Structures are given as structure tokens and as C-alpha cells.
Amino acid sequence: MSRLGPFITLAAGAALAAGLGVASTIAAPVDQTAATATSVPVAEATSTPTASAALSPTKSPPRAAVKADYAGRVRGNGGLVAVSIRNGKAVGYFCDGRTEAWFAGKATDGQIALKGFGDASLTAVVGGGKAKGELAISGKTWNFTAPTVKKPSGLYRATAQVRGARYRAGWIVLPRRDGNGFIQVGAMVKNGQPVPVPTITPGSRVTIDGDTVTPKDVDAFIEEMP
Amino acid sequence: MTIVVEKRTAAGLLVPLLVGALVMVALGVYGRLHTPTGFAVGPAGFSGALAMKAWLTTGAFLLAIVQVVSALSMWGKLGVAIPAWVHRWSGRVAFLLTVPVAFHCLYALGLQYDVPRVLVHSFLGCFFYGVFASKMLALPRKGLPGWSLPVLGGAVFVALVGLWLTSSFWFFTTIGVKF
Numbered sequence: 001m002s003r004l005g006p007f008i009t010l011a012a013g014a015a016l017a018a019g020l021g022v023a024s025t026i027a028a029p030v031d032q033t034a035a036t037a038t039s040v041p042v043a044e045a046t047s048t049p050t051a052s053a054a055l056s057p058t059k060s061p062p063r064a065a066v067k068a069d070y071a072g073r074v075r076g077n078g079g080l081v082a083v084s085i086r087n088g089k090a091v092g093y094f095c096d097g098r099t100e101a102w103f104a105g106k107a108t109d110g111q112i113a114l115k116g117f118g119d120a121s122l123t124a125v126v127g128g129g130k131a132k133g134e135l136a137i138s139g140k141t142w143n144f145t146a147p148t149v150k151k152p153s154g155l156y157r158a159t160a161q162v163r164g165a166r167y168r169a170g171w172i173v174l175p176r177r178d179g180n181g182f183i184q185v186g187a188m189v190k191n192g193q194p195v196p197v198p199t200i201t202p203g204s205r206v207t208i209d210g211d212t213v214t215p216k217d218v219d220a221f222i223e224e225m226p
Numbered sequence: 227m228t229i230v231v232e233k234r235t236a237a238g239l240l241v242p243l244l245v246g247a248l249v250m251v252a253l254g255v256y257g258r259l260h261t262p263t264g265f266a267v268g269p270a271g272f273s274g275a276l277a278m279k280a281w282l283t284t285g286a287f288l289l290a291i292v293q294v295v296s297a298l299s300m301w302g303k304l305g306v307a308i309p310a311w312v313h314r315w316s317g318r319v320a321f322l323l324t325v326p327v328a329f330h331c332l333y334a335l336g337l338q339y340d341v342p343r344v345l346v347h348s349f350l351g352c353f354f355y356g357v358f359a360s361k362m363l364a365l366p367r368k369g370l371p372g373w374s375l376p377v378l379g380g381a382v383f384v385a386l387v388g389l390w391l392t393s394s395f396w397f398f399t400t401i402g403v404k405f
Contacts, residue, residue: 003366004366005314005365005366006361006362006365006366007362007366009317009318009321009362010359010362010363012318013321013322013325016322016325016326016329017325017328017329020266020267020268020325020326020329020333021329021333023267024263024265024266024267024329024333027267028263028265108262108265108334108335109265109275109335110274110275110276111276111335113338113340113344115340121340121341123340123341123344125276125400125401127274132401133400134343134400136340136341136342141341141342143400
């Protein structure tokens with residue numbers, strides 16, 4: 001026994017992994033593109049008769065991730081962060097008025113891992129009305145907790161090419177802690193150079209150097225994100 | 227009269243270490259090549275996949291402490307005799323507890339290195355199973371140097387502690403202690 005024991009241990013581990021693999025293949029949710037606003041995939045997965053009673057899909061309901069907007073403060077650096085999810089695609093934005101970073105990626109299984117420019121990244125776990133995670137920019141990391149937000153709070157982005165000038169801007173709008181109105185932070189670059197950012201009123205256009213740009217909400221700009 | 231001299235040589239470690247290295251690389255390659263599904267079957271009863279993984283890893287982590295204590299006793303460092311089955315079974319259970327965790331990691335999420343924590347975790351995970359396989363294969367071999375098993379076992383323990391710190395500890399401190 002003592003000679004065979006270790007081999008049995010390894011074989012048991014491999015068998016368990018193989019069993020989980022087979023069960024996961026069988027119980028895999030239907031194609032994500034079929035997932036709209038309902039929790040159809042989970043209903044199908046849990047009713048798969050071949051999944052044994054001791055096993056269950058550990059996926060959180062995808063409906064929680066179909067459409068969600070989170071925004072909040074980043075602990076320890078004075079910036080705001082916003083994360084929005086639309087049908088498995090996720091975008092994120094960090095801005096403290098000077099530094100800004102855009103993130104894009106996928107949302108799966110209540111987790112999002114987004115990549116930004118360079119080595120910037122944003123990872124979070126979403127669910128229970130909030131997104132909690134880590135933000136990494138230029139080698140530094142911060143934790144954040146961002147609750148669900150409703151319009152007019154949330155993330156806005158503007159890209160425009162006006163008379164040869166290329167603009168890109170982002171804003172995060174949040175309700176004030178005392179409930180009186182909103183705060184917003186944003187940043188704008190014109191031809192790659194930071195320029196003072198105008199304050200926005202969600203839904204209306206802003207003018208910068210005589211040029212007009214339109215801040216778009218997530219539904220309007222998500223398609224243009226990578 | 228013949229004197230039987232037991233020859234101890236590190237050459238016997240070659241095959242276990244090679245197989246361990248193969249396991250390690252194979253897991254990493256799989257984690258990179260396999261398209262993460264974002265979905266995996268695992269033990270039920272937790273609020274989500276992350277909670278399940280955090281607690282199973284914590285279970286394995288606690289059993290790993292039992293492993294170190296019982297190993298110290300086995301080598302006569304404690305002065306207390308702990309039965310051999312304690313070491314064997316705590317190890318087996320700890321290993322089996324980690325399998326659904328690693329399965330979810332590799333099948334649903336894949337090997338990633340966007341954030342330092344995730345990078346360290348990904349590599350430690352592959353390392354853990356590689357060293358564990360080496361340890362298991364080295365166990366039944368006779369004539370290995372006396373340091374073989376303590377070094378391999380120690381490496382398994384260090385890897386598991388690192389895995390726990392980069393996953394469960396992060397989960398409990400960032401997300402909160404929840405089931």
C-alpha cells in the first residue's frame with residue numbers, strides 16, 4: 001500500500017479533475033450570445049440531469065452581468081472609477097482629474113479583468129450591488145468598491161474629430177455623499193495633449209475651443225471600445 | 227560477513243523531477259491555450275465560484291499546517307509521535323480539496339498575468355502541482371538522499387501558502403469573509 005499510495009493519490013486527483021471536466025462540458029451554459037436579459041443559461045445548466053446532486057454550476061447568474069453600471073471612489077488616491085457591463089463586454093474608466101485610464105475587456109462569471117493602455121489593468125468581482133476590485137496603473141495598485149449607479153450617474157465618453165482636431169474625453173458622474181446633486185471628474189485630450197475638460201450635463205453637448213463634442217453614455221459608446 | 231551499504235544518490239530524483247516539470251509546464255500551457263469558459267462545475271453550497279475556491283483553499287491550507295507538524299513528528303523533531311496515517315490522509319484530503327479550485331482556475335479563467343497577484347497565483351498554481359507530482363513519485367523510491375522528501379514537501383507547503391495568500395487571503399480582505 002505504501003508503495004502504491006502516492007500513485008493512487010495522483011490518480012484520484014486526476015480522476016476528480018477529469019470528472020469535473022466532463023461535468024462542465026455537459027453542463028456548460030448555452031452559447032452566451034443567446035443570453036439576453038434572462039437567466040436562461042443557468043436554468044438550463046442546473047436542470048441538466050447528468051450533473052450529479054453534489055455538483056452544481058458555480059456560475060453566478062449571467063443576468064447580473066448583462067447590464068450593470070458601477071461607479072465609486074478609489075481608496076487612497078482621490079480618483080473615481082467606473083465600470084460598466086453590457087452583455088459580457090465590460091469597460092472601465094479611472095480619472096482623478098489629471099491621470100485617466102480607459103479599460104476594456106470581458107465580464108465572465110461575476111469577474112471582470114480589463115486591460116488598459118500599457119500595463120494598466122482593472123480587475124473586479126461584481127455582484128451584490130457592487131464591484132470590488134483592484135486597479136493597477138503605472139505599477140501602483142489601489143483597491144476600490146464601486147456601488148451600482150443609475151443615470152445620470154455613471155460613465156460618459158466623447159470622441160470627436162472636429163476641423164482636424166481629435167478629441168477624446170471621459171467623465172464619471174457620481175451622486176454627492178450628502179445627496180445634494182452630483183460630483184463629476186473628467187479628462188480630455190485634444191490631439192493627444194491634455195486640455196481643460198468642460199463640465200457636462202448628461203444628455204447635452206459641450207463646447208471646447210469653439211468645437212462641439214457630445215458625451216455619450218455607455219450604451220452609445222460601448223460598440224466603439226475594443 | 228557482508229556489510230550492506232545502502233547507496234543514497236540524488237540520481238533517483240531525476241525522473242520525479244522531470245515528470246513534475248512536465249506537469250508544471252503542461253498546466254501552464256493548457257491555462258494559456260484553452261479559451262477560458264467563464265464557467266465550471268464545482269462543489270455546491272457556496273454563494274459563488276470565488277467563495278467556493280476561497281474556502282476550499284483555506285481547508286487545504288489548514289491541512290497543510292497539519293502536514294508540516296506531522297512531518298516534523300515523523301522526523302523526530304517534536305518528540306511526540308503522530309501516527310503516520312495523519313500525515314498521509316491530511317495530505318490526500320488537502321490535495322483533493324485543491325483539485326476543484328485549480329480546475330475552476332484553469333478551465334474557467336485560464337492562466338493570466340495582468341495583475342501581480344494574478345501572475346504570482348498563476349505561476350504558483352502550476353508550480354504547486356508540479357512539485358506535488360514530484361513528491362508523490364519520489365515517495366516510494368528507495369535510496370534517495372535524506373533531504374529529498376523534506377525539500378519537496380517544503381516546496382509544496384510554500385507554494386500552497388503562496389496560493390492561499392494570493393487567493394483566499396485576497397478574497398477575505400478585498401471581498402469579505404462570506405460563504
